[in-house]
Amino acid sequence: SAEQTLILVKPDGVARGLTGEILRRIEAKGYAVTGLRMLSADRELLAAHYAEHAGKPFYEPLIDFMSSGPTVAIRAEGDRVIEGFRSLAGTTDPTAAAPGTIRGDLGRDWGLKVQQNLVHGSDSPESAARELALWFA
Ligand code: CMP
Numbered sequence: 001s002a003e004q005t006l007i008l009v010k011p012d013g014v015a016r017g018l019t020g021e022i023l024r025r026i027e028a029k030g031y032a033v034t035g036l037r038m039l040s041a042d043r044e045l046l047a048a049h050y051a052e053h054a055g056k057p058f059y060e061p062l063i064d065f066m067s068s069g070p071t072v073a074i075r076a077e078g079d080r081v082i083e084g085f086r087s088l089a090g091t092t093d094p095t096a097a098a099p100g101t102i103r104g105d106l107g108r109d110w111g112l113k114v115q116q117n118l119v120h121g122s123d124s125p126e127s128a129a130r131e132l133a134l135w136f137a
Helices: 011-015 019-029 043-049 059-066 081-089 102-106 125-135
Strands: 003-009 032-039 071-078 119-121
Touching: 003 019, 003 081, 003 125, 011 019, 011 059, 011 071, 019 032, 019 071, 019 081, 019 102, 032 125, 043 059, 043 125, 071 081, 081 102, 081 119
Parallel strands: none
Antiparallel strands: 003 071, 003 119, 032 071
């Protein structure tokens, strides 16, 4: 049955003008965009979103990066969309991500403490429900 996921075009993707290209890939794959919102995330939202990473060495740089500019939040829907979008996105490290993926085609390392990897996608139905409630409150 149809699933929903939260996708974020992170501040690097928005700043580079890749929002349209990323939405195009989601829609071209066949998923429906059922929610769309641009916002500058505050630290409270980001702390809730990234609670599982608190204390990791990249946590503070990650919160700084994610609060550095606007983010586009997307609710996408379709059968197995959680797995399907993660496949479209490619692996976390954009240098290593396979060509053909969003990160592999459009991302690279910029020598920073955080991986600026253009997009986020929920990793499970539980994460999707939690994250959609945060970003589409
Ligand atoms: P995301 O899917 O949003 O979840 C956590 C984010 O932290 C991840 O994408 C990257 O932007 C970043 N990240 C994860 N692992 C590392 C790492 N080892 N070093 C730097 N940044 C990381």
